Amino acid sequence: MSRPAGREPRRLTRWWRRRSLRTRLTVIAATAIAVSVFVAFQVASELLDWELQDTAEDQLRADSRVLATDAERAGVEQVQLPPYPGSGRLVRVILPDGSTRTPVGQPALPPVSGRAGRVAQGASADLMESNDSDEDGYRIYTLRAGDGAVQVARVADDSPINRFGFGMLLIGLLCVVGGALVGRTVARAGLAPIDRLTAAAVRVARTxxxxxxxxxxxxxxxxxxxxxxxxxxxxxxxxxxxxxxxxxxxxxxxxxxxxxxxxxxxxxxxxxxxxxxxxxxxxxxxxxxxxxxxxxxxxxxxxxxxxxxxxxxDVSDESTELLDLTDVVVAAATRARSRVPDIEVALDVTSVWVSGRPAALQRAVLNLIDNAGKWSPADQPVQVRLRAEGASAVLEVDDAGPGIDAVDVPRVFDRFYRADSARGLPGSGLGLSIVQRVVDAHGGRAAVARSVRGGALLRVDLPAAAPPAPIARRTVGEDTAAR
The missing domain is CATH 1.10.287 (Helix Hairpins)
Known part of the structure; x- marks a missing residue:
């Protein structure tokens, strides 16, 4: 049963992802060195092969010129051929009729090629060619001499390349092993802070x-x-x-x-x-x-x-939207009246658009009104004013109560903080802290001061936003009350 084509790469990817960073760095370092050694071996082998070929060809040309000089003096039929030394250089003379002469005891060279025959006939001066058809490959140089031509050949010797490749292989293996060790050492030293960081994180998680x-x-x-x-x-x-x-x-x-x-x-x-x-x-x-x-x-x-x-x-999970803050204030005043029927809220609001969370803003305004309602006398309404001031939407809520003592002002928006004068009143001390958190989340600012009626004046500044379309300004007069 054949496996799906993409399973093996996915399995290899999963295996790689499960390895530690130290192992990955070690493998990457060893692989990089192995690739570098392989590329260096290929380039060096090509350069060495070219150099050996150039040297061999230069030697063949030099030997051919010596033999051609002798052949021109004595004639190609009578020239004395050097004895075969047993290895290395091989020589041959091509006669005008196409036959050949070779030294006694010398191994037979490949048949004369057509191009070499044309050199012997005077079609060209010389020819360098290779013959790899037999078990031993030959590098043969043909040079025109007298009525024929002389040939000097050498067996193509790959042993220097092989020895060089074997040496490079050993060097490559040593470099890969050394690179792996160095990569491991470097990874260990470089990741030591990570190890200590991991140990500290584990210690924090456990303790x-x-x-x-x-x-x-x-x-x-x-x-x-x-x-x-x-x-x-x-x-x-x-x-x-x-x-x-x-x-x-x-x-x-x-x-x-x-x-x-x-x-x-x-x-x-x-x-x-x-x-x-x-x-x-x-x-x-x-x-x-x-x-x-x-x-x-x-x-x-x-x-x-x-x-x-x-x-x-957090303030809320609801999303931020462009809204008219007037609608939020009116809705909060309506809720305050339904929760405490005796509370009277006088609204003086102007349409101002902001970007915010409607429910969170309504909760903040409701808390401001509830806080003012606890202090405002029964015959005095809670005044709520909303206007645009520069680039801000300004909301003010004031009451006609006793006001906030100077010593209590810095802690008005703290959690659970209640002034001594408020201990006997209902409440948890969390309402204004929720206001502060909502205002901060909307990039605004909350402050407290004394109102002209002698009570507390709570002011909220929020960044104003451009309305979605030209909106007619609408104002609810001070004599309008949500009862």
């Missing part, structure tokens, strides 16, 4: 200890990698610290409403078991107790929702 930074060593890419991992560890430390603080603050904030809720429920259960619930608590007391229970449950629900919002770590 969960993020406090120790990895030593900054090496240079170039290695150093940048170590610095990046140290920055990642620092970010993880900050994230863990933030999670721990969030858990501690959440536990602290949950303790008071849970304790109060537990005490009230235990009181009801104890009186019910004794059968004295109706006699021990008047109708007014029961109503007040039930109202307290409802308020505590609502406070816990609000706190749980805000904790979930803060713990998510």
């Amino acid at each position: 969960r200890v993020l406090d120790a930074d990895i030593p900054d060593e090496g240079g170039g890419e290695i150093r940048r990698l170590i610095q990046s991992i140290n920055e990642m560890l620092a970010a993880l430390r900050d994230s863990r610290r933030a999670q721990r603080l969030l858990a501690e603050d959440a536990a602290h904030e949950l303790k008071t409403p849970l304790t109060s809720l537990r005490l009230n429920v235990e009181l009801l259960i104890r009186l019910d078991r004794r059968g004295t619930l109706d006699s021990a608590l008047s109708a007014e007391s029961r109503t007040r107790l039930l109202n307290d229970l409802g308020a505590q449950v609502a406070e816990l629900s609000t706190l749980a929702a805000e904790l979930t919002e803060v713990a998510r770590g």
